[in-house]
Amino acid sequence: MTASEIVNLAIGFLALVIGILMFWSLPVPKFTSRNAASLPFLSIIIPARNEEGRISPLLQSLQEQRFKQFEILVVDDDSTDNTAAVAESYGATVLQNNGAGKSSACWLGAEHAKGSWLLFLDADTRFTSVDGISNLLHFYQEKGARGIVALQPFHTVKQWYEHLSVVFNIIVVVGMNLFTIWESRFKTAGSFGPCILCDRDDYYLTGGHKGIEGAIMDDLALGEAFLDKNLPVRCLGGKGIISLRMYPEGMESLIEGWCKSFAVGSKSTHPVVMLMVILWISGSLTIAGALISSIIEWDAAAMVWSGVLYILYTIQTALFARRVGDFRWAVFPFYPVLFLFFAGIYLYSFIRVNVFHSVKWKGRKIKV
Incomplete structure (x- = not known):
């Protein structure tokens, strides 16, 4: 040689x-308590733009949950398809956002929420266990019910082209700075975006999505807002709890989606x-x-x-x-x-x- x-x-x-x-490593939520009566009422907020073909699995998985103390608020972000009708068919409350973007939609949902805790979910996610919400809420409760617990859903792959997202998925997780051998030595880059659980009072204390409106990476910006108020941001894997399928529409959607976020997100x-x-x-x-x-x-x-x-x-x-x-x-x-x-x-x-x-x-x- x-x-x-x-x-x-x-x-x-x-x-x-x-x-x-x-x-x-990529830890997932672990908990010991199973007393559902100790959990508060939850508001689930789902911002949705043209999600007619993707939101049904999430709404179906919510109907199947054993924990029932929640409301579902779907915020229709100026969709041009039947997103609102699909959401209503599953019994969700639909709010109309006038096309101002995801952060605006999340804020509108929070303003109408009745729950003590808020769970923001992307429309393309779904719970993979009937105890998924309960397990997540118990974990949050055992961690003091302060700040954010954010899960990165387990990526479900169906078409071969979707495997092109492999390295992106790895780097999205690694880029949060929390999963090296040194664990929490480095400050978290923010929050995972598809599944965010937080206390309502903490949310308003930070300014919530209203304070970060206009940010491309709303998840990272929201996490930063919580950290600025000395509130914890815990990021974990969602395997066994929640999953998502990314960009099932095809290659163009996959390229647009990763292009939208990656160069900006890497700065954190x-x-x-x-x-x-x-x-x-x-x-x-x-x-x-x-x-x-x-x-x-x-x-x-x-x-x-x-x-x-x-x-x-x-x-x-x-x-x-x-x-x-x-x-x-x-x-x-x-x-x-x-x-x-x-x-x-x-x-x-x-x-x-x-x-x-x-x-x-x-x-x-x-x-x-």
């Missing part, structure tokens, strides 16, 4: 180790965590390149070592991905494609945000 080949292999091995430190990631992410991604591509080069040059020793590291990268990426979604094992031997897609969309997002100062989402052009 040449000196450059040895260096590349060393970089790849180091990146594998960094990956372990970067994504050490701690520099140390960001450096680990960059090294991990770079190492993955370095090893893939080393393996291809060794085959072209027919260097047996280089092929063996780069092949071993390639397999280890395949396994590591699969294990990380299976923490955040039910991605199929068969895609991971082709992991360089997943990393290259991530790099391409990240670059595209960076250009849209920093050069054109706008992104597109659900037919709206959003200035940034």
